[in-house]
Amino acid sequence: MSLAQHGRQGDLCRSxxxxxxxxxxxxxxxxxxxxxWHSNSACGLTRxxxxxxxxxxxxxxxxxxxxxxxxxxxxxxxxxxxDLRHHRRPETLASAQSYFDGFRxxxxxxxxxRALALGVPADYYRTSSRSCQPSPALWTYPADYQAVRLNSxxxxxxxxxxxxxxxxxxxxxxxxxxxxAKLPVQYRGRYIREIDLTTGKSxxxxxxxxxxxxxxxxx
Numbered sequence: 001m002s003l004a005q006h007g008r009q010g011d012l013c014r015s016x017x018x019x020x021x022x023x024x025x026x027x028x029x030x031x032x033x034x035x036x037w038h039s040n041s042a043c044g045l046t047r048x049x050x051x052x053x054x055x056x057x058x059x060x061x062x063x064x065x066x067x068x069x070x071x072x073x074x075x076x077x078x079x080x081x082x083d084l085r086h087h088r089r090p091e092t093l094a095s096a097q098s099y100f101d102g103f104r105x106x107x108x109x110x111x112x113x114r115a116l117a118l119g120v121p122a123d124y125y126r127t128s129s130r131s132c133q134p135s136p137a138l139w140t141y142p143a144d145y146q147a148v149r150l151n152s153x154x155x156x157x158x159x160x161x162x163x164x165x166x167x168x169x170x171x172x173x174x175x176x177x178x179x180x181a182k183l184p185v186q187y188r189g190r191y192i193r194e195i196d197l198t199t200g201k202s203x204x205x206x207x208x209x210x211x212x213x214x215x216x217x218x219x
Contacts, residue, residue, distance in 0.1 A: 045166050045168045045169065045192065046168055047168050050168050050169060050172075053187065053188050053190060054133075054136040054188065055132065055133060055136060056130075056136075056188075076107075079103075079107060080100070080103055083103060084099075087099065107121070108120060108121045108122045108125075109121075109122045138173075139173070139175075139188045139189070141175030141186065142175070142177075144177055144178070145175035145176060145177050145186065146175070146176055146177070146178075147173050147174075147175055148173065148174055148175070148176055149171065149172070149173050150165055150166075150169055150170060150171060150172055150173075150174060151170070151171070152170050152171060153167060153170060154166045154167035154168065154169050154170045154172075156174070156176075158176065158183060158195075158197070159197070161195075161197050161200065163183070163185075163195045163202070164202070165185050165192070165193055166192065166193070169187060169192075172187065174186060174187050174192075175187075179197065180197070181196065181197055181198055182194055182195070182196055182197065183195040183196075183197055184205075191205045192204065192205055193205060
């Protein structure tokens with residue numbers, strides 16, 4: 001199932017278009033198949049992040065247990081918490097939805113933000129010009145790369161060496177160049193793994209960043 005066909009995420013993509021880049025927190029180091037990054041996956045990719053890559057979206061990972069990395073999002077999370085101090089807390093899903101509908105209207109269309117020179121987000125928001133692809137087109141790898149289809153375990157055989165790439169990429173096609181010692185593995189233009197053909201060991205190219213600066217949010 002592609003991202004465009006996947007529940008709420010698919011609805012969001014169809015209504016607003018695809019984003020070009022997504023920055024996420026690193027998730028939990030124990031991993032989760034629903035998180036953006038999975039420590040138990042050979043290259044850290046989850047099915048969710050794989051679907052984003054299929055749509056041509058650049059996925060950036062923040063560090064573990066550091067939700068302050070995407071500062072604007074954290075500021076937004078605090079805003080309704082502060083606002084609820086002046087309202088009765090919703091006791092049902094229907095009342096909660098009613099509250100958040102009103103909060104969204106006020107936050108996006110009425111309340112001035114210092115980060116926007118006292119403007120409102122609605123004045124700056126533009127629907128993405130990128131369309132969401134229900135069935136992403138096949139990827140064409142460089143001419144000097146060999147296209148290799150991974151097996152059901154996300155592995156491949158390269159010159160007699162069994163190489164584990166990523167289980168989340170099972171039955172997907174990756175690109176590999178001719179190599180004698182270290183083999184870089186590419187998936188849709190993104191290097192995801194380097195395999196040492198001599199020792200059989202490998203390392204992930206795709207790791208959560210530990211030095212992404214915090215971004216001040218709207219207030």
